[in-house]
Amino acid sequence: MNYSKLSSATIQGIEAMKIDVEVDFDNRSVFNDIDVVGLGDTAVKESRKRVKSAILNSGFSLPHGKFVVNLAPGDVRKEGSMLDLPIALCILASTGIVKVNEDTLAVGELSLSGEVKRVSGILPVLLSLSEHFNGMVIIPKDNEEEAKCVKGLHVYAVRTLRECVEFLRGDISLKNIEYSGIRAIDPIQNIDFSDVRNHEMVKRAVEIAVAGFHNILMIGNPGSGKTMIAKRIPTIFPPMTEEEIIETSKVYSAAGYPGIIRNRPFRSPHHTASTVSIIGGGTSPKPGEISLAHNGVLFLDELPEFKRDVLEALRQPLEEHRVTVSRAKFTVTYPARFMLVGAMNPCPCGNLGDEKQPCVCSPRDILRYKKKISGPLLDRIDVVVNVPKLSFEEMMKKAEGEKSSRIRGRVIKARNIQRKRFKETDISFNSQMTHKMLRKYVQLDAESEEFLKRYVDRYGLSGRRIDKILKLSRTIADLENSEKIELKHLAEALQYRFRED
The missing domain is CATH 3.40.50.300 (P-loop containing nucleotide triphosphate hydrolases)
Known part of the structure; x- marks a missing residue:
């Protein structure tokens, strides 16, 4: 029997979780079979068919025997096709074609021809790894743009399974993807x-x-x-x-x-x-x-x-x-x-x-x-x-x-x-102010307070509506660079109340 193990990741919501991919090869079986366990969804279970074709079409051979693929931890649901590449690498490692370990983390979907295709969730995966992972990360070439936005990782992009194996064996060299910074685009486009x-x-x-x-x-x-x-x-x-x-x-x-x-x-x-x-x-x-x-x-x-x-x-x-x-x-x-x-x-x-x-x-x-x-x-x-x-x-x-x-x-x-x-x-905008904050940041003079009181008595505004008006008054005053909220600011805010009458 031959055993191999490397790291990969799965997405839960918008957060990533590091998982282990293990393969155990039993050459005593006369059938060539791949069995995937570890609470995977349909896409994960179907990966065994994609992986087998990708390995063969990449020029590698699979000996007769049974490959048991385990995705750990077993009680965490794994979704999507990003586990194709690590499963294929682990299978090849269990037969001695390539060497991998837990310091190698791979994600990527495989086509039947052996091409490594773009996957969803690469950015959450890399951001999560940047906090604690010091090993090598292998991703699809089409996800390279996202990798350029993350600091502190050794990331390499591959186009095919064959290229990935040759890189891991040292037959070819790939350039580490470097952080290139993040810049916003001018919000003005073709409309104004x-x-x-x-x-x-x-x-x-x-x-x-x-x-x-x-x-x-x-x-x-x-x-x-x-x-x-x-x-x-x-x-x-x-x-x-x-x-x-x-x-x-x-x-x-x-x-x-x-x-x-x-x-x-x-x-x-x-x-x-x-x-x-x-x-x-x-x-x-x-x-x-x-x-x-x-x-x-x-x-x-x-x-x-x-x-x-x-x-x-x-x-x-x-x-x-x-x-x-x-x-x-x-x-x-x-x-x-x-x-x-x-x-x-x-x-x-x-x-x-x-x-x-x-x-x-x-x-x-x-x-x-x-x-x-x-x-x-x-x-x-x-x-x-x-x-x-x-x-x-x-x-x-x-x-x-x-x-x-x-x-x-x-x-x-x-x-x-x-x-x-x-x-x-822990807030950034006037609309997020709590009722307690309003007492601190929204001060009305006597004239403005009396004006608001008459308005509330006339229309029967709720406490929440009053808070909304005060927050709006604060924003209007900010637009005029005024520290104090004046009567004109309050009067303008009252124009934007929803009238159900």
Whole structure:
């Protein structure tokens, strides 16, 4: 009997776990067989067929006998095809073709021809290994870009199983992948806020929302420009930091998206999307849309048309900025710090308030339509703004609006103020302030406090709504570089309250 062992990894959520791949070869069997044990999913179990063909088509021979492949620890579920390469190397090592040990870690999928193909989750694997692994790491050539973003590892990329074996035997040399740094991309692309003519109040509301990372809901007739404005929101975000790029790229890597995410995500799922596709999870857990929007924007157009359970499932992630998916056999946590941008019509037909198109909805229909968005969800939306439909003359107006670069400059200044304010805390934005923090960072003068009291008495605002108004006032003051919150800041914040009357 011949025994071999090397290291590999598996993905759980967006985190990686190091595992051991062991092979025991029994040459007393007259059959040529590969048996895989160790709680693998379907892709892992099917690897024995891919591995066998890849070895033979790479020019190596398999002697008659039984190969038992063990993936340890045996009580941890292994998923995906990234274990093909380490299994093949261990099998070849058990027959004396190549030498491997626990200081060699390999991940990669094998084609039947022996090509090493790209796999999902390489970035989480390398980031996890960079903390404690000092050995050699072998990855597919197509995952090389992700490896360049991780420091402190000896990583080598291979194209084929044959090349990998020759490298391990010392027949050829490969260059260690070096860290090349992480740079964000300028958020300005082929769209710009200058394309949005008029709508000055809406653009002001969006600027405030981005500056303080507040959630926003736009209400307007079809064709009023809600979607156009929403798509331009990422262009006024500050460039991503290195930490944000790594965090976001980890999520995308685990979800199967290649490369490094260097720009703010903008996710816009259809209103027919299921709860699993939005929140994440499934039989083989994957990040949902709210996690793919991490550090960016989640745009829900036609918000009331989303299923009720989908909207209600958003409540906890909006508060905690993460989502935990629990099933019978696993529990995974995905990050979900996103800015929610919603858009809806004022009524089911969309024509309420339109001077040209009459509304055909009954008051009961309108009320039922608005009630599709529950009070608890509305409590998590700080800014609500009406988007009026423009006239022909306003749409044809030649003067362009303010460019995204200028708006972004003001947003960056306001965020720098917040970063300095909260440097001793675990939050970064005004929208994340707790009730206790509001007492410290939001001071109203006597006139402003009396004004707010009259407003609360008139409209019967809840404590949570009052906190939202104070957070919004703080952001508006930051945009004007004002340490004190003045009456004008409070009055502007009150404009963005959702009126159910």
